[in-house]
Amino acid sequence: MRGYMGKILRIDLTNEKIKVESLDQTIARSYVGGRGLGSYLAYREIAPKVDPFSPDSSIYFITGPLQGTLTPFTPKFVIINKSPLSGSLSRSVCGGGGFGPGLKYAGYDAVVIKGKAKKPVYVLIDDGKVEIKDAQKYWGMTTGETQSAIKKDLNDNSVSVIPIGPAGEKLVRFSGVIVSSRAAARGGTGAVMGSKHLKAIAVRGAKSVCVADIGQFRKLLEETYTTIRENPAVAKRIELGTPGTVAVSYSSGILPIMNFSRSTFEGIQGLMPEMVRDTLYIHNESCFGCPIPCGKLGFIKDGPYKGTVLPGPEYETIGLLGSNCGISDIRAVAQANYLCNEYGMDTISTGSVIAFVMECYQRGLITDKDTDDMKLKFGDPEIVMTLIEKIAHREGFGNLLAEGTKRVSEVIGQDSHKFAMHSKGQDFAAYDPRALVGMGLMYATATPGANHSFGPTLTAERVGLKDMLTHKEKGKLNRKEQNKYCLQDSMIFCSFSRFGMDERQQLRFTNAVTGWNYSDEEATLIADRIYTLERLFNVREGFSKADDNLPWRCLNEPLPDGPAKGNTVPLDRMLKDYYEERGWNQDSGMPDQETIERLGLSDLVSEYR
Numbered sequence: 270m271r272g273y274m275g276k277i278l279r280i281d282l283t284n285e286k287i288k289v290e291s292l293d294q295t296i297a298r299s300y301v302g303g304r305g306l307g308s309y310l311a312y313r314e315i316a317p318k319v320d321p322f323s324p325d326s327s328i329y330f331i332t333g334p335l336q337g338t339l340t341p342f343t344p345k346f347v348i349i350n351k352s353p354l355s356g357s358l359s360r361s362v363c364g365g366g367g368f369g370p371g372l373k374y375a376g377y378d379a380v381v382i383k384g385k386a387k388k389p390v391y392v393l394i395d396d397g398k399v400e401i402k403d404a405q406k407y408w409g410m411t412t413g414e415t416q417s418a419i420k421k422d423l424n425d426n427s428v429s430v431i432p433i434g435p436a437g438e439k440l441v442r443f444s445g446v447i448v449s450s451r452a453a454a455r456g457g458t459g460a461v462m463g464s465k466h467l468k469a470i471a472v473r474g475a476k477s478v479c480v481a482d483i484g485q486f487r488k489l490l491e492e493t494y495t496t497i498r499e500n501p502a503v504a505k506r507i508e509l510g511t512p513g514t515v516a517v518s519y520s521s522g523i524l525p526i527m528n529f530s531r532s533t534f535e536g537i538q539g540l541m542p543e544m545v546r547d548t549l550y551i552h553n554e555s556c557f558g559c560p561i562p563c564g565k566l567g568f569i570k571d572g573p574y575k576g577t578v579l580p581g582p583e584y585e586t587i588g589l590l591g592s593n594c595g596i597s598d599i600r601a602v603a604q605a606n607y608l609c610n611e612y613g614m615d616t617i618s619t620g621s622v623i624a625f626v627m628e629c630y631q632r633g634l635i636t637d638k639d640t641d642d643m644k645l646k647f648g649d650p651e652i653v654m655t656l657i658e659k660i661a662h663r664e665g666f667g668n669l670l671a672e673g674t675k676r677v678s679e680v681i682g683q684d685s686h687k688f689a690m691h692s693k694g695q696d697f698a699a700y701d702p703r704a705l706v707g708m709g710l711m712y713a714t715a716t717p718g719a720n721h722s723f724g725p726t727l728t729a730e731r732v733g734l735k736d737m738l739t740h741k742e743k744g745k746l747n748r749k750e751q752n753k754y755c756l757q758d759s760m761i762f763c764s765f766s767r768f769g770m771d772e773r774q775q776l777r778f779t780n781a782v783t784g785w786n787y788s789d790e791e792a793t794l795i796a797d798r799i800y801t802l803e804r805l806f807n808v809r810e811g812f813s814k815a816d817d818n819l820p821w822r823c824l825n826e827p828l829p830d831g832p833a834k835g836n837t838v839p840l841d842r843m844l845k846d847y848y849e850e851r852g853w854n855q856d857s858g859m860p861d862q863e864t865i866e867r868l869g870l871s872d873l874v875s876e877y878r
Contacts, residue, residue, distance in 0.1 A: 271481035272334030272782040283384030302333030305759035305799040307349030321351040322464035324385040333761035337373035337478035342766035344557035352456040353442040355694030359456025359717040364556035365448035371429040375474030386466040396474040404468040411611040412447040434613025436661040437463035441671040443618035450580030454615035481784030497769040511584040522704035522831035525593040528624040532831025536597020574604040582606035588699025589620025595647030612661035621696035641665040687821035693718030704833035707743040710843040716803040724751035740839040744846025752796035798868040814858030
């Protein structure tokens with residue numbers, strides 16, 4: 270099994286048992302790795318209707334065949350868990366500190382953790398030797414403090430550590446894992462770790478990853494690096510990072526403003542890419558072995574947050590903690606981003622729930638009595654900072670907000686669900702679907718709910734179709750984009766690999782490393798198989814067509830201004846086309862039996878349905 274280590278590490282924290290099992294070659298070929306392998310394991314091993322915080326609910330840390338090789342854009346790993354926000358299957362992808370390659374070098378393709386430790390622990394994977402170690406001294410530390418303390422105690426600054434922060438310990442439902450300057454934050458990964466008293470995983474190793482066809486691999490490297498050097502978009506991505514998307518997004522009416530209530534913002538110049546660059550950036554950073562240093566180390570030089578050193582902020586953070594909360598000062602957005610990273614919280618869901626309660630307060634649905642005497646108003650950075658602190662520690666009003674937008678709206682009631690911007694309990698990313706309707710379909714049908722990285726449609730709609738406002742071809746487009754990202758997450762390429770390779774080149778690398786010679790048709794079949802299996806996991810949990818939905822605001826409240834003024838999302842028409850593309854039942858949203866059989870899922874589904 271070239272490209273694989275052939276081993277899955279299983280850890281039971283309740284009984285403090287550690288065992289290693291072989292990775293089945295047939296399963297690896299059928300699901301590749303990463304998201305595909307994780308979805309397969311989760312479907313088999315997480316019992317229906319089990320609480321995401323139950324000791325019986327496992328969490329999966331998984332690599333793919335390319336991690337640990339010199340393949341460009343492959344520094345990442347995948348976390349699979351049952352989402353505390355929605356109860357659906359969740360996938361997070363993370364790069365940063367070399368955990369993915371490090372796990373391979375330590376001898377494992379995946380780590381599966383279940384149970385609950387009696388006291389806080391962390392797992393040390395040391396070149397094949399595995400220990401469950403006491404972490405009581407780290408409990409309560411921020412993510413940055415935890416990484417530094419573990420590295421110091423191990424006397425090894427090169428060890429890769431993935432920790433949770435206080436938010437994960439407090440079971441904030443949108444808490445995540447922070448790895449150096451990167452985050453696996455969507456879907457409550459941090460809260461699931463916290464529920465198990467698992468503070469961190471540390472890994473180091475010195476084993477090798479074997480490549481099947483080294484000659485072809487070297488040829489592909491030469492081709493890809495030439496393409497990267499010749500790509501005119503690379504320099505701009507390195508210069509501006511993901512905040513470069515702000516200008517395009519705002520000019521198209523897509524950037525969320527004040528809880529997705531409008532498309533124009535008087536303070537937008539304070540968030541534009543050049544302003545971010547000139548105000549914050551010190552130098553570029555890249556993930557393990559990545560040829561494009563899109564990450565940015567920032568420094569707040571003046572103002573009330575002077576002296577903070579921080580990564581980012583990224584586009585999504587600027588959209589949700591910036592314009593969506595009415596904040597126009599990039600220094601305030603950067604400080605909010607820093608706090609979320611240190612406490613271990615998803616900046617998307619944090620910004621979304623704060624903007625939501627700001628609108629509730631503005632409408633008179635909640636008062637000072639509900640908000641700990643805080644006057645919530647858009648554009649107040651100190652309110653944002655205070656609420657981040659309260660959410661992370663579940664203090665006062667923050668204890669409610671830590672449950673996520675969906676649950677907050679259910680408590681507030683009074684039709685507040687109409688502008689609670691989530692799907693299946695997971696908050697929208699920084700794209701208003703009324704101005705990018707295909708993204709609305711993606712939000713509605715993505716396995717964990719609204720997730721921008723399950724098949725973003727901005728380029729495909731804006732440049733390819735040249736149509737962002739109608740239903741036309743959006744069902745077909747969504748299946749294509751979702752499949753592309755599904756396969757990408759299973760091989761585990763960064764989405765920015767688009768700056769140096771297309772899907773065919775990704776597959777050629779996988780073939781060179783594994784020697785399995787996947788055809789384009791087989792790759793499409795695998796992507797359909799994985800995505801449909803995720804759907805079947807959700808069906809087993811009680812999800813149906815009714816959950817492929819968007820908030821009332823998206824469907825019934827036209828955008829009041831901007832380039833997409835007057836538009837809403839034609840979801841029903843797009844869903845009809847999408848289900849037909851997928852081979853899913855039009856009435857139930859359940860994959861048809863013919864589809865299940867075509868994808869080779871019959872035995873798995875009949876055994877575990």
